[in-house]
Amino acid sequence: MASFLTKTLYVDWRIGARYFLHWLVDGDIVNNQLNWQWAAGTGTDSRPHRVLSPVLQGRRFDPDGAYVRRWVPELADVDADVVHEPWRLPADRRAALGYPAPVVDLADVLARFRHARDRG
Structure with missing residues (x-):
């Protein structure tokens, strides 16, 4: 967090x-x-330039998605290979689950962070 x-x-x-x-x-x-x-x-x-990835952390410590499924009921029936990245599901499937779009694109954010770090 x-x-x-x-x-x-x-x-x-x-x-x-x-x-x-x-x-x-x-x-x-x-x-x-x-x-x-x-x-x-x-x-x-x-x-100081460490950036934790919620996707990598999820895959590392919750490889089957049991924790995610417990606390995010919308994802209870999502397969383990996408449970940590539900935004990659087809839009109609994501909409049927009631799962929102991401707040930010993690790849864009990481690129922005690295750019700022390298300039600083």
């Missing part, structure tokens, strides 16, 4: 940190703030 918010959507990490600290029942200000800085690449990080 933090990487997506800060590096994909370009939202200031402090907004995410403030929101999560408000809603976390066991929120710890130091852990929360430093983890958000780490994810945003603004803290003491040996890899």
Whole structure:
């Protein structure tokens, strides 16, 4: 979430940190703030240009899509090979599932991030 918010959507990490600290029942200000800085690449990080891919993370840690299917009921009947990228389904199938279009194109965002990183 933090990487997506800060590096994909370009939202200031402090907004995410403030929101999560408000809603976390066991929120710890130091852990929360430093983890958000780490994810945003603004803290003491040996890899400040790290961008986590939700698709690769999903495939690595949820290869069969069980977690996705549990928490995203629209995708309960989607095959494992597309459950982490449902936007690649044909438009009529996606519409029948009630699954929305992506907020952003991850490839475009990564290219934009790399361009900004290389200029900076």
